[in-house]
Amino acid sequence: MRKEHWASLVAVLNRRLGSNYTDSSVMIRFKNMKADFRTLYQLTNRSGWGWDEELHIPLATDELWDEIQQVNPKVTRFRRHPFHQYDIFMKICAENIAVGSDARCSKMSEPMVYLNTDEAPNFEDDFLAANVLPNVLCNMVDLQIQVNNVIAEITPSLIQDSSSSDDEEVIRQPIFDRTYTGHHYVIDVLTGHPGRAYQCFRLPPDAFISLRDLLVSCGHLRDIKNMLAAKQLGIFLRGVTHAHSYRQLCEFFQHSLETVSKYFNIILRAIVSFADGFINLPQGEPECHPFVRSNTLFHPYFKNASGAIDGTHIPVVVRSNIQNRYRNRKGFTSQNVMAAVSFDRQFVYVASGWEGSAADMYVLRWAIEQGQFGVPNNHYYLVDLGYANTDKFIAPFQGYRYHLADY
Numbered sequence: 001m002r003k004e005h006w007a008s009l010v011a012v013l014n015r016r017l018g019s020n021y022t023d024s025s026v027m028i029r030f031k032n033m034k035a036d037f038r039t040l041y042q043l044t045n046r047s048g049w050g051w052d053e054e055l056h057i058p059l060a061t062d063e064l065w066d067e068i069q070q071v072n073p074k075v076t077r078f079r080r081h082p083f084h085q086y087d088i089f090m091k092i093c094a095e096n097i098a099v100g101s102d103a104r105c106s107k108m109s110e111p112m113v114y115l116n117t118d119e120a121p122n123f124e125d126d127f128l129a130a131n132v133l134p135n136v137l138c139n140m141v142d143l144q145i146q147v148n149n150v151i152a153e154i155t156p157s158l159i160q161d162s163s164s165s166d167d168e169e170v171i172r173q174p175i176f177d178r179t180y181t182g183h184h185y186v187i188d189v190l191t192g193h194p195g196r197a198y199q200c201f202r203l204p205p206d207a208f209i210s211l212r213d214l215l216v217s218c219g220h221l222r223d224i225k226n227m228l229a230a231k232q233l234g235i236f237l238r239g240v241t242h243a244h245s246y247r248q249l250c251e252f253f254q255h256s257l258e259t260v261s262k263y264f265n266i267i268l269r270a271i272v273s274f275a276d277g278f279i280n281l282p283q284g285e286p287e288c289h290p291f292v293r294s295n296t297l298f299h300p301y302f303k304n305a306s307g308a309i310d311g312t313h314i315p316v317v318v319r320s321n322i323q324n325r326y327r328n329r330k331g332f333t334s335q336n337v338m339a340a341v342s343f344d345r346q347f348v349y350v351a352s353g354w355e356g357s358a359a360d361m362y363v364l365r366w367a368i369e370q371g372q373f374g375v376p377n378n379h380y381y382l383v384d385l386g387y388a389n390t391d392k393f394i395a396p397f398q399g400y401r402y403h404l405a406d407y
Contacts, residue, residue, distance in 0.1 A: 003023070007023055009026070010023050033085060038097055043060075044058055046068075051086065056084050056086055057078060071369040072365070096325060097357070098336075098355035100354050100366055102354075103363075103366060104353050105349065105371040105372065106279035106280075106351075176250070176251075181253070182252065183231050185252070185253070186231050190208060190230070201237040220266065227263065232267060235249055235253055235267070236264050281373070282342070286306050289305075289343040289344070305379070305380060306375065307341050307343060307381055308383070309340045309364065309382070309393065314334055315334050316334055316335050317333065328357060332356075334356035335354060336356055340381060380392050380393060381394070
């Protein structure tokens with residue numbers, strides 16, 4: 001809401017109540033109450049939690065309360081003090097509040113997916129992935145049955161009319177008949193200049209081959225007729241690095257839409273399954289990084305720094321009824337992804353799936369409370385001003401321009 005809207009709202013409020021509230025006081029009060037509602041709303045959406053309509057407090061067992069209070073002691077006040085405006089804020093703010101229902105992190109175990117490359121894509125999985133409800137799916141099936149019945153009725157007459165009016169034979173020909181196939185393209189790029197491979201796949205040739213061999217050794221890929229493992233990986237990398245649509249990939253690699261979709265999703269699930277093995281927090285007591293130790297500008301001031309944390313917004317396409325939750329402050333729908341990186345430029349933790357409207361601090365809090373993210377004793381991570389300044393997360397001084405070319 002804009003400032004001029006707040007001014008008119010406060011004027012109406014003062015006229016009805018006979019009070020003399022200022023715009024800033026009402027805005028601050030509403031902001032604080034909205035923050036309380038956000039905390040309560042996220043609590044009630046946790047597993048095993050609910051809302052007591054009579055007492056107007058979160059409903060949970062003593063074990064769940066003790067568990068959440070150990071992680072976030074500030075929620076203790078919600079255990080005894082009711083929030084009577086919960087239903088009102090539910091109507092006003094619920095659709096716009098990020099709850100992280102799809103959030104996951106690199107520490108969460110995810111089942112491995114092994115697909116039979118000889119099978120066609122499962123269309124039921126496509127409906128589930130698109131969040132199509134069962135009743136909607138049943139309606140679509142009924143409609144398709146009606147369409148099939150109509151087609152069955154008119155097909156004989158159409159065949160008779162066409163055979164009597166046109167005796168010419170229809171010559172069928174393949175759609176993808178280019179001599180320079182997708183396999184030729186992948187081999188040409190990998191055997192050419194290393195810069196071409198990086199431009200096409202965002203990987204140098206040796207890294208491309210290493211990734212292909214890893215996928216093959218783990219059982220995710222294998223060479224089959226007309227679709228070698230290198231081309232399967234090339235379809236995926238070309239699609240994600242250049243934001244190609246499936247139809248663009250069909251023309252690029254000379255394969256049908258079904259084939260491209262099938263192998264793209266196989267590689268996608270395989271890559272996701274690697275997260276638990278490659279993204280890990282350091283074990284044991286971390287030592288001061290050699291880069292920090294050898295630089296007098298940083299040592300001994302940052303000798304206990306374990307790395308840096310920041311968030312990034314990745315554009316996404318979501319259903320219209322949940323777009324408000326995913327719309328960030330810049331106006332487009334996105335996911336807020338938090339990443340922790342060591343001084344070796346290696347990802348040690350990733351939290352994804354949060355709606356774009358979620359603040360960076362909320363994602364970090366979820367990572368600590370539910371995402372198994374921890375900071376070793378006497379150590380800390382460097383963060384920007386989007387996070388709170390604590391003994392575990394050190395933010396820069398607000399009056400200092402820290403986005404300089406020197407850093």
